[in-house]
Every structure is written in structure tokens, then in C-alpha cells.
Amino acid sequence: MGSSLKSVPKPLSSSSVFQVPGLDSHEIDSIAEKTFERYSVKTANRNGKGIAIVWFRNDLRVLDNEALFKAWVSSETVLPVFCVDPRLFGTTYCFGFPKTGALRAQFLIECLDDLRKNLQKRSLNLLIQHGKPEEILPALAKDFGAHTVYAQKETCSEELQVERMVNKGLQQVALSPSTNAMNNPKLQLLWGSTMYHMDDLPFSINSLPDVYTQFRKSVEAKCKIRGCIKIPESLGPPPSIDDWGNVPSVEQLGLHSEKASKGMRFSGGESAALSRVTEYFWNKDLLGIYKETRNGMLGPDYSTKFSPWLASGSLSPRFIHEEVKRYERERQANDSTYWVLFELIWRDYFRFLSIKYGSSLFHLGGPRNLQHKWSQDQRLFESWRNGCTGYPLIDANMKELSTTGFMSNRGRQIVCSFLVRDMGIDWRMGAEWFETCLLDYDPCSNYGNWTYGAGVGNDPREDRYFSIPKQAQTYDPEGEFVAYWLPQLQTLPKEKRNFPGESYMEQVVPLKFGNTSLHLNRQASASRQANFGRRQQMTDKR
């Protein structure tokens, strides 16, 4: 696989920042407008009455947004709302890391700015309120006499809890003595986050296959991917509101503003997302070689980089599907064009699994409730988190994560394996650190992949170990990736950069860890022997 890695443009200087998409704001706006035109309808039947609220969650887009469309159809006036929920800026469940790091907070802010702009272009606006949805939405429903709150359905425990509380709050509006008899607001949740619609699956969620390949083959054979929902050109009139609220700053969210100082810098929002699709598929023609480049680690173009926009819902997976099909008609269809869809089916799969396995996805024993003795050694964990393990491939990936909020899929698999297999550390510490840092953090994909990496996932065959020297030789043979992130390696001969020996260890491993490298090596062999899951050949190579 490594030798067939096709070459795509890579960063030249070790201090370069790569804007993703690499287009200026004028080009981004123009691509977004053209795409909206293709997906707009001049007129659509609107036969509803009164006012409907759209509660934006992880669906920060206009295109292919069923909640927005249903709200428009069923009302005379739509009120779009985003709640800046303080719980999203608290701490993670077990280990108390920041729940949202500054880089993802900045990405979210850009998503909100762009959503507001795109709604305004369609004669609406976005009401931004600070507080808990279960307090804000019932109060708005009452004040505006809304008949329905439409929102995208989520699947994980924290989000489900909020849904239940919003529902309860709305029921209390109906019971309140001061409420007009007509005002009996309901919460209507709509499925919208996957490429395959949940209602189209050929099995019930309880009988979802535990092997990805079975799931994939079955949906590919038996289901059709629905087309994108077209949005009317005008969604107005907007309700009369004096103060629509400000998009918060990073500081207002209690964080310190950060910008990627090197590596990739992503622009948030639907307009940037649509532009990235155009850039990757059409301008740079990279879709046709995706399968050969996707395992790369350096630079913006080896893989699509769609994940941050998919996670915030600024990009619809059904839109990507339609663009892949258009590319296949107009340019070429090959293994690479199919492989983007193959990866998106993984994303769907993890989302559906999160319904089947519920909160066990977040438990130490994972969906299979496997008992294993994990360490929570703080020094080892810190060396991993800060990129000071003494292993260049691990350190470079961890530095990329904290600097940019992104890490390649290859990198994620390697650092996950190193933490849980070589260091023997509680996998949830790694998963929660990813939750803090990743721009594309999504509970289903993150915890799903971590449980697979730790060998506690639903599929016993997914028990992954990655040998660091082998990965380095295959995926970074010239040490370009490690030298980009660890400038002290730049002066070494290419073949030595991933294997710099004790001098690098001594430089990066903090003094107080003293014998960490020895310790690591002992841990490594011990945990490799403790192969507590069954390891088998996987059909779908990752």
C-alpha cells in the first residue's frame, strides 16, 4: 500500500500554513452561491400556518437540511435558533479535559457566522442565544406561539438527554395556565446526519450487523441513497425580532483564541465546505486518485478533509454522494471515486452502531464489556499528549493535533495503537483528548474508532496493532512528515529521521521522566503479548 502512495503537492517549508480550502473569500462565496442555485427551487408548496422553530444542532447548513425545509413548509414564519450551550464548554466526562478546545470553538464560530449569512441571503436570520436548549426553546415557543420545534436527531447519551429535556420543557408550555389554547408546541426530530437514511436500512437497528463488511454489502445492495432536499430561494419572511444575538468570540466561550501556526488551517462554515468539495473534486481533480493518496499524512490534499464540516453538519454526506456521481459521469469512475463513498459508509456505520450499543460505547469495557487492566499513568499519558514520547512518528502526529485540530486517519490509528497497546493506557484518556482537540470531533466516529483501536469494539475482528517502525517505513519513508513537525530532525539524513536514536529521546523526553524510554519499551512488549482480543485478517483494509 505504501509504495503505491501517489504523490500530491506537499508543504515545502516547515513553517507554512495551509488554508483549507485554499481559496480566497470571494471564490468561496461565488462557489457557494453557484451551488445553492443548483439546489434551490423557485417555488415550493407552503401550506402551513403560524410559526415553526428550527433548532440548529450539528446540522449547521442550509443545503439538504430537512429540519429547515419542514419548518418552512409547515409554517408562515420560520425562526432559526442556535443555543450556545455552556455544557459544550465544560469538561470531559472522566478526565476533566476541556470539552471543546479553542480551535474547534473557532471553527464553530465561523460555522455560525456563515450560517447566519446564508440564511440572511434567503430572507431569514439566525437567533443566537446563550444557555441550555431545554430552557431557551420552550421559552421561545411560548413567546412566539410556535407550533413545532424541528431539529436533527442525535444518537449519543448527552444529546439524547438534552432532547428529552427539551421535549419535557415544551410539554410544560402546553400545560402552563398563561398559554393560549392553540399553543401546544411539539418537538419533531428528523434524521439527517448520514448518507443512508436510517428509515431505509434493510434491518432494524437491533439487528445491525457487527461486521462492517456485512453492513456495507447489505446497504449497497438493498438501499438507495436519497437525493438532497432542495431549498426555496426565499425562506422569509423572518419573525420580527430586535436583537438576533451575537456570534460569540472564543474568549466569550471562556477559551483563549488560538490559530494554527503551521500545518492546516480550516475555515468553518457551509460556504467553505462546498468550496472544499469543488476544490478537491473539480479544481484539483484529486477524487480520481483518492484511494492511492488517502494514507498520506503531510499536506492538505492527500485526503478530502471533509470531516470537520461533516461533523458540524455544514456539509451533507448526500451532497458529497451526488457530487461523486456527477464526477463519475463527467470525468471518470474508478476505485478512488468509489472509495470516498466506502469511507462515508464507515461514518454511517459508526453512527448506527451508537444507537445499537448506546452508552456502552463510552464505557471502559466498550460494547463487548471486555475486562482488561488499563493503566492511567499520568507521566506516560502526558508524554503522549504533548508529543514527547521519543518516537518521532507519534510526537509529530500529536503536535499536529494540538497545533491544527486535525490528524490524518493513518496518524490517528497509529497514535491510538501506541497509547493503548504500547503504553497500555486507558483508551478513554486518548478518546477524551481527541474529543478536546479534534475539529471533526464526532462522538460516534471518535469513540467507535477508539473502541476498535483498543480491541473493545463490537466487532471482535477489529483488534488493531500498528508497529511504529513499520508504519514509519511504509508511510513516511523519507521522514518528511516527522521533519515537518519536529524541526530538530531536519538536519538528519532522510532515512534516519524516523529512527534518530537516543539523542532525540534525550532531547524531547522531559528530564523528570528519566527512564521513560526504557519504561515504554517494557510496556510495549508486555502489552503486545497481552493480546486480549482475537486478531484476524480484516476483509476491509483500513
Ligand SMILES: Cc1cc2nc3c(=O)[nH]c(=O)nc-3n(C[C@H](O)[C@H](O)[C@H](O)COP(=O)(O)OP(=O)(O)OC[C@H]3O[C@@H](n4cnc5c(N)ncnc54)[C@H](O)[C@@H]3O)c2cc1C
Ligand atoms: C482513533 C480515531 C478517532 C477518530 N475520530 C474521529 C472523529 O471524531 N470524527 C471523525 O469524523 N472521524 C474520526 N476518525 C475517522 C477518520 O480518521 C477521519 O474521519 C478522517 O481522518 C478525516 O479525514 P478526511 O476527511 O480527509 O477523510 P477521508 O479519508 O477523505 O474520508 C472521507 C470521509 O469518510 C469518513 N471517514 C473516513 N474514515 C473514517 C473512519 N475510520 N471512521 C468514520 N468515518 C470515516 C469521514 O467522514 C471522512 O471525512 C477517527 C479515527 C480514529 C482511528
